[in-house]
Amino acid sequence: MMKSIADKLERQLPRLVLAPTVLAIMVFVYGFILWTAWVSFTNSTLLPKYEFQGFFQYVKLFGNDRWWVACQNLAIFGSLFIFICIALGLLLAILLDQRIRCEGAIRAVYLYPMALSFIVTGTAWKWMLNPSLGLERLMHQFGFTGFTFDWLVNSEMSIYTVVIAGVWQSTGFVMAMFLAGLRGIDDAIIQAAQVDGAGLPRIYRCIIIPSLRPVFFSSIIILSHIAIKSFDLVVALTSGGPGYSSDLPATFMYAFAFNRNRLGFGAASAMVMFGAVMGIIVPYLYSELRGKKHA
Amino acid sequence: MPDMSAGNQRLSISQTIGRWLIYAVLILFALYFLLPWIVMLLTSVKTMADIRTGNLISFPREFTLEAWKSAWSGACIGVKCGGIKAYFFNSVKMAVPAVAISTLIGAVNGYVFSKWRFRGSEMIFSLLLIGCFIPFQVILLPMARTLGNLGLAQSLSGLILVHVVYGVAFTTLFFRNFYVGIPTELVNAARIDGAGFFRIFFRIMLPVSKPIFVVCIIWQTTQIWNDFLFGVVFSSGDTQPVTVALNNLVNTSTGVKRYNVDMAAAIIAAFPTLLVYIVAGKYFVRGLTAGAVKG
Known part of the structure; x- marks a missing residue:
């Protein structure tokens, strides 16, 4: 009798062990998302109210100029950030893959920004791009007295400083992924192409780069995920300014939900961000998991 | 890489030029990645007078550690003028337990998901996986209220809880993917011999888990230390981690800006994760790619 209870317990053990995590995920991830979703349909300001008011927060959100600036900035930042990181990352990976001396050291240098927090990166670049004492001063002292660089305080250009710092931080990571991809390519295929008399540029263009398609795919997913969540970098670099010219959705949400205490409005913007990320991630995870089952 | 020179020992002139070009580009990019770090170091050991007359990469005319001293224990952050020392230790007090707890939970979870699958466990795993990717804006508001209700608002314990909850998805993923590669026959044989759930975990799984523990701990430490x-x-106030304090130091402009202090503080804030990267870079990269690519 005792033994069978112990047996039963033993059989349930895996489920029991997992239970706290499952509970936590259900509450802290899914429950919280539902809560935020619900609040986004209410007229909550400082404190949450729970009467359903329909979609008016979303209507207000998409009628809000600042929100559109944030979305437009995300489009600019996201596309440039992804494109430049991938282009540079691929270039550096291919160059590093040419039997380079001190490859390890060079790779380590390219990758160290990944270990820094975006706040540190932002602080460093804020200083580098300082309109009077930074790069501009450097160029002046080199003799280029006509050189001006005021992007940090120029509301037309401030979002591009975020691109500069973001690219600096993430390129090494993309390079590492491409390098791993390059090392995984079967040499036999390449040798066969060489025997057929194909030149190196042609081999890269027609064989190697196309076979890196999965790496392109995951890089784009990861980088767009980083871009949508970007918050720290903007805060440290420009604080969203001048004015709100370099706002991103993440800083927008923070400003309204926490500084201005407009809970419902902030929740609505958070839900839009959530929808955007899920639109990218869920199909990706689905294809990954399915791919594994077929393999 | 494709080896074009196989067979002929002598490189043609164009190939030699090509090699030099590759090295030139690689070194140029290495400088680009190193530049902000060099500038930070140089700026942090200059006097403010030196900063105003020199430029970003000019050598300090007078080497001084005043800025470092001030950043560590004198600079004003908010109303307090004790430097970032206290905040640095806040980060330590937050990161150590959060990393330890989330890693241990992840290890046991990963063990269940890989070796004790039950009906629905794959489904739970997918639900957990999505938790890795949600934009955290969507849980900020309810989390702030929950911490308030638990009496953990604005406390280090609250922060630890948050980091554990949202870190477990990642740590579980790491361990699950690692344990999948360990032969299930080993586990089955032990089961036939009468070993139970925990006995197998401690006797068979844990002894081979060292590499994944290293990867996981490094990943979590970087994530949690760098979180903003x-x-x-x-x-x-008193419970802020070092990233927040650094940002407050740099972005609250009361009185004269002291860029040298800003830079010294940024280096101090970046130091632990950078050290981890230098000491265990190999594992760091492995974590990045494992966490990201195999998402």
Whole structure:
């Protein structure tokens, strides 16, 4: 009798062990998302109210100029950030893959920004791009007295400083992924192409780069995920300014939900961000998991 | 890489030029990645007078550690003028337990998901996986309220809880993917011999888990140490982690800006994760690609 209870317990053990995590995920991830979703349909300001008011927060959100600036900035930042990181990352990976001396050291240098927090990166670049004492001063002292660089305080250009710092931080990571991809390519295929008399540029263009398609795919997913969540970098670099010219959705949400205490409005913007990320991630995870089952 | 020179020992002139070009580009990019770090170091050991007359990469005319001293224990952050020392230790007090707890939970979870699958466990795993990717803006508001209700608002314990909850998805993923590669026959044989759930975990799984523990701990340490969003939302004043304090130091402009102090503080804030990267870079990269690519 005792033994069978112990047996039963033993059989349930895996489920029991997992239970706290499952509970936590259900509450802290899914429950919280539902809560935020619900609040986004209410007229909550400082404190949450729970009467359903329909979609008016979303209507207000998409009628809000600042929100559109944030979305437009995300489009600019996201596309440039992804494109430049991938282009540079691929270039550096291919160059590093040419039997380079001190490859390890060079790779380590390219990758160290990944270990820094975006706040540190932002602080460093804020200083580098300082309109009077930074790069501009450097160029002046080199003799280029006509050189001006005021992007940090120029509301037309401030979002591009975020691109500069973001690219600096993430390129090494993309390079590492491409390098791993390059090392995984079967040499036999390449040798066969060489025997057929194909030149190196042609081999890269027609064989190697196309076979890196999965790496392109995951890089784009990861980088767009980083871009949508970007918050720290903007805060440290420009604080969203001048004015709100370099706002991103993440800083927008923070400003309204926490500084201005407009809970419902902030929740609505958070839900839009959530929808955007899920639109990218869920199909990706689905294809990954399915791919594994077929393999 | 494709080896074009196989067979002929002598490189043609164009190939030699090509090699030099590759090295030139690689070194140029290495300088680009190193530049902000060099500038930070140089700026942090200059006097303010030196900064105003020199430029970003000019050598300090007078080497001084005043800025470092001030950043560590004298600079004013908010109303307090004790430097970032206290905040640095806040980060330590937050990161150590959060990393330890989330890693241990992840290890056991990963063990269940890989070796004790039950009906629905794959489904749970997918639900957990999505938790890795949600934009945290969508849980900030309810989390702030929950921490308030638990009496953990603006406390280090609250921050630890948040980091554990949202870190477990990642740590579980790491361990699950690692344990999948360990032969299940080993586990089955032990089961036939009468070994139970925990006995197998401690005797068979844990002894081979060292590499994944290293990867996981490094990943979590970097994530938690570098976090800004949770820090800025869930802490205030005395309980702020170092990233938040650094940002406050740099971005609150009362009195004269002391760029040398800003840079010294940024280096101090970056130091632990950078050290981890230098000491265990190999594992760091492995974590990045494992966490990201195999998402």
